Amino acid sequence: MPEQADPMAGIPVDPAGAGPSQHTDVDRVLVDEHQLRERIAQIAARIDADYAGKDLLLVGVLKGAFVLMSDLLRALESKVPVDFMAVSSYGSATRSSGVVRILKDLDADIEDRHVLVVEDIVDSGLTLDYLLRNLRSRGPASVEVMALLSKPARHKIEVPVRYVGFEVPDLFVIGYGLDFDERYRGLPYIGTLRSELIPEH
């Protein structure tokens, strides 16, 4: 019997995109609003089922995850508490180094609780690797990850991500929480930045 594909693995995204964008700085839309809504609803339903009857805490990683957190939270049936961490990775604007500084720690004590870390994107995986090791040292009942996007071509380290929205190609992606130079986080879709605006071009 062939192994069933995991429905919570990322849906591969066509590099040609879902269509053109109205925004002049955006080359094309990779994941549109409808696709985002549908996928987040699917993942929320799975999270509701997986954590039924458990003491779950959602931990959003600022800043990128704040848009996703807001939509995920509202898509969940269960009334889940939320907390946030803010981290900054040392490195250039486009590449993280794996050395992570905690700018804002959790308010909550996570000992014996089930933690679901919510990230916008797993790029090299170094930020998440650090965060997971840090959170596990606090004695939680479990720690899992939901990431809206994963960029497999850039992974330097394999981190276990239980719920992945989409697998994106190695392109500079912005919108839905993701920034370039702190801008574009408010775009309601995932798009690609026009190539002439990309640093090191």
Ligand code: PRP
């Ligand atoms: C992004 C993203 C992840 C991290 C992923 O955050 O939100 O936390 O980079 O990169 P990695 O897998 O290569 O470690 P960023 O540092 O851009 O900060 P932001 O969320 O405030 O935009």
